[in-house]
Amino acid sequence: MEEPDDTPTLSQLERQAAHVRPAFGEHAHILCDNLVRIYKTEGVEVVALQGLDLLVDKGELIAVVGASGSGKSTLLNVLSGLDVPTAGLARVAGTDLLAMTAKDRLRYRREVVGFVWQQTARNLLPYLTAGENVRLPMRLAGRRGRTDRAGELLDLLGVAHRAGSRPGEMSGGEQQRVAIAVALANSPQVVLADEPTGELDSENSEQVFAALRRANRELGVTTVIVTHDATVSEQVDRTVGIRDGRTSSETLRRTAEGGAVIAEEYAVLDRVGRLQLPREFIGALDMERRVRLELECDHIGVWPDRPQPDTPQPDTPQPDQPQPEESR
Numbered sequence: 001m002e003e004p005d006d007t008p009t010l011s012q013l014e015r016q017a018a019h020v021r022p023a024f025g026e027h028a029h030i031l032c033d034n035l036v037r038i039y040k041t042e043g044v045e046v047v048a049l050q051g052l053d054l055l056v057d058k059g060e061l062i063a064v065v066g067a068s069g070s071g072k073s074t075l076l077n078v079l080s081g082l083d084v085p086t087a088g089l090a091r092v093a094g095t096d097l098l099a100m101t102a103k104d105r106l107r108y109r110r111e112v113v114g115f116v117w118q119q120t121a122r123n124l125l126p127y128l129t130a131g132e133n134v135r136l137p138m139r140l141a142g143r144r145g146r147t148d149r150a151g152e153l154l155d156l157l158g159v160a161h162r163a164g165s166r167p168g169e170m171s172g173g174e175q176q177r178v179a180i181a182v183a184l185a186n187s188p189q190v191v192l193a194d195e196p197t198g199e200l201d202s203e204n205s206e207q208v209f210a211a212l213r214r215a216n217r218e219l220g221v222t223t224v225i226v227t228h229d230a231t232v233s234e235q236v237d238r239t240v241g242i243r244d245g246r247t248s249s250e251t252l253r254r255t256a257e258g259g260a261v262i263a264e265e266y267a268v269l270d271r272v273g274r275l276q277l278p279r280e281f282i283g284a285l286d287m288e289r290r291v292r293l294e295l296e297c298d299h300i301g302v303w304p305d306r307p308q309p310d311t312p313q314p315d316t317p318q319p320d321q322p323q324p325e326e327s328r
């Protein structure tokens, strides 16, 4: 009798492999995997994103910070479907941003993501009231119950009393909170905010961050805020730092027992083991080009490539070392 063939098939092996090691960011709501964006102008190439990795969970609120030119706006333009990366993978709420047709792109921008821009004039039409501004995207999408929803959103964001005012009659902070209501009008899965407090004083900024947090908490909408505002890490649970087109650090904020808020900064270790050392650390020890690494039982030491005080030097004979014939 013939033995049963228990050699696994290729698809069984693939299933097993997938089971053992889930794909990077498989369950993330926003996934950027090795994202590259190269701009070419008059023969000069600028690599704005240099293999950026980012994962954001469904319902999470994060801030993205970084110096001018680090690639924040480029990242947001990719996530908002305005720009297409040169290479890598970008997926938002299950939509592959590199494989969209023009029609998909329109649908994505209308239904999946909502935007808040820095310039209030880009968010709101000046001749419409706050209520009319919030109802407009719903009208374009043919959504019912527009008046009720607009009222609920303005109420949630603390600007219900401004429903009948035009943008010119409101403060900058109120305009931005109405803009958040406009972004949320068609129930997007993700809200992207580019410097939403860039033109505001600190009191108005705090109110806008509080409104974004409330919308995130009450509606469960995944939220990414790009900002220069260094104090943002006090406003959100996770702040991702970008440097030279790559995620370089993460600050996590948590409330300890007793109510104290603790913010801890981490360097980001990518999947192939790369990390960016903070510039001030490198400068303080004059490190350049290469460093020595040493594995300890619970950490890795990083030393500048200079002779260590207790390292025997090849041309300095040690007292108990046998001396070469000629030097005796």
Ligand SMILES: Nc1ncnc2c1ncn2[C@@H]1O[C@H](COP(=O)(O)OP(=O)(O)OP(=O)(O)O)[C@@H](O)[C@H]1O
Pocket: 039, 040, 041, 046, 047, 048, 066, 067, 068, 069, 070, 071, 072, 073, 074, 075, 228
């Ligand atoms: N359309 C473009 N053409 C050529 N280079 C560009 C273009 N857009 C951005 N860059 C370059 O890409 C790099 C990243 O720019 P980006 O605007 O994403 O940075 P940023 O962090 O948002 O800066 P900022 O905070 O000043 O807005 C910069 O060197 C910038 O000059």
